[in-house]
Amino acid sequence: MNVFSSVEGSQWNVAVRDPVWKHVWITPELRDITLTAEFSRLYRIKQLGPTEYVYPGATHSRASHSFGVFHMAHRMLSVLLENGAREWTTNTGCASFLAAALLHDLGHFPFTHALKELPLLDHESLTATMIKTEPLRSLIGKSGGDPDMTAAIISNTNNRDEETAFFSRILSGVLDPDKLDYLNRDAYFCGVPYGIQDTDFIFSHIRPHREQGIILDSRAIMSVESVLFSKYLMYRSVYWHRTVRVATAMMKKYLFSALSRSVFQPEELYSCDDNGIFDLISRNSLPERLLPEAIRNRNFYHIVFSVPFKEIDGSPLESLTIRSEAETRLADFFSSKTGKQIESFHVLIDIPEQISFESDLFIEDEQKTFTESSTVFSRSVVQKFVTSLRKIRVAVHPDHASSVLKIPSLSEHLANCIGLEYTTIS
Numbered sequence: 001m002n003v004f005s006s007v008e009g010s011q012w013n014v015a016v017r018d019p020v021w022k023h024v025w026i027t028p029e030l031r032d033i034t035l036t037a038e039f040s041r042l043y044r045i046k047q048l049g050p051t052e053y054v055y056p057g058a059t060h061s062r063a064s065h066s067f068g069v070f071h072m073a074h075r076m077l078s079v080l081l082e083n084g085a086r087e088w089t090t091n092t093g094c095a096s097f098l099a100a101a102l103l104h105d106l107g108h109f110p111f112t113h114a115l116k117e118l119p120l121l122d123h124e125s126l127t128a129t130m131i132k133t134e135p136l137r138s139l140i141g142k143s144g145g146d147p148d149m150t151a152a153i154i155s156n157t158n159n160r161d162e163e164t165a166f167f168s169r170i171l172s173g174v175l176d177p178d179k180l181d182y183l184n185r186d187a188y189f190c191g192v193p194y195g196i197q198d199t200d201f202i203f204s205h206i207r208p209h210r211e212q213g214i215i216l217d218s219r220a221i222m223s224v225e226s227v228l229f230s231k232y233l234m235y236r237s238v239y240w241h242r243t244v245r246v247a248t249a250m251m252k253k254y255l256f257s258a259l260s261r262s263v264f265q266p267e268e269l270y271s272c273d274d275n276g277i278f279d280l281i282s283r284n285s286l287p288e289r290l291l292p293e294a295i296r297n298r299n300f301y302h303i304v305f306s307v308p309f310k311e312i313d314g315s316p317l318e319s320l321t322i323r324s325e326a327e328t329r330l331a332d333f334f335s336s337k338t339g340k341q342i343e344s345f346h347v348l349i350d351i352p353e354q355i356s357f358e359s360d361l362f363i364e365d366e367q368k369t370f371t372e373s374s375t376v377f378s379r380s381v382v383q384k385f386v387t388s389l390r391k392i393r394v395a396v397h398p399d400h401a402s403s404v405l406k407i408p409s410l411s412e413h414l415a416n417c418i419g420l421e422y423t424t425i426s
Helices: 028-034 037-044 049-053 062-082 091-103 123-131 136-142 147-155 162-171 177-190 199-205 218-239 242-260 266-270 274-282 287-296 320-338 379-389 398-405 410-417
Strands: 014-018 022-026 206-209 213-216 302-308 347-350 391-396
Touching (some): 014 028, 022 028, 028 037, 028 062, 028 091, 028 136, 049 242, 062 177, 062 199, 091 162, 123 147, 177 199, 177 218, 199 206, 218 379, 242 287, 242 320, 266 274, 274 287, 302 398, 320 398, 320 410, 391 398
Antiparallel strands (some): 014 022, 206 213
16 A cells, blocks of 8 residues: 655554445554544534434544545555656655645534535635644654645645645545545445445546646546536435535524624634534524524424526525525515514525536546546536526425415515515426
8 A cells, every 4th residue: 555655664554444445544643643632523523414314324424534535545646656746746745645635624613514605714724724733733744744735735725836736636626535535435324326436447547747636548537427427416415405405504594693693703613523513502592593403303494495596696695694684584574474473583595505516637648628528528518517406495494384385476475575586496
């Protein structure tokens, strides 16, 4: 496994048993990194958050994913070094890259990916800060890496030297170690077949490129197609499952309210694990605190309206402030039509965040980018993945759902009430 010696005398003799990759081999120096409080917190954060309420097996942690990303990165690095990357990489750079793979999710807190609209630091910035702080700074040095380089690889900053930029493109790209692990791992634990990737085949066809990171030959085009379509299917069936979206929107509504009223500060959230975030919530008396409690009890809000984002101009509602105002208008409207007192926090508008399906890999023997090559996945087809996935949904407290659904011409009223030009329901 070890294609270079990052530390004089270090050995890859520590085995981490993993249900997906069987054995993940690390050095004693890397093991010391995983024993820190910073890394140990990842054991207490589920990789897929509320997805376990739909797929009960999805209880794997960010720690297990981190080991998997490290394993993919180590295998990928071995191939790249054997095929020419030694010319522009150093042992220190390689060790820094592997540390970045192991620690790339260090700044995650519960529901991180779902909270991008909130006024919070991104997890990459939080990770970089933690890496450059003791004890991780010294431990990365002992593993043969440079903590500043490790942080720069993760944070993807502009002012980078050539080697750092090379490793950053590998860690975050079309066929990156992160994606190759989470698609396989999430599919495995959810019990669905959609995310499984042929990593052996992929690694046999990647080649290093000084400026572009990784390039492929045309025989591996189907591997990229598989990754793109698998990502689409996993979003459709798992990550953006309607119940997962509702649970996520419930937590987002609570946190937006709490942060807007300074009930707690963002810094308190950054250090939370799964139990910690609910402990933080329990220490305040906001009416919206009932939302996280409902999530834990699987008392999810019911969807009463759904429309494809592409068929209306939903962009103003991407602002949480405007969305909150629209939810208040809906609550008032529902109250007037049902004769019930429906609070604003009994109504949710959910809009999934923008996502991208990266497809800019270069196909060496065709001298074209992937979307310009012989693939059927043209740029327009890839873009349709995104547009077909995003839906605007309105959900209400289960006590009010049946009454709301009885309102005549509900869809048209809802669309008008929240400022949308209604065309169709799906």
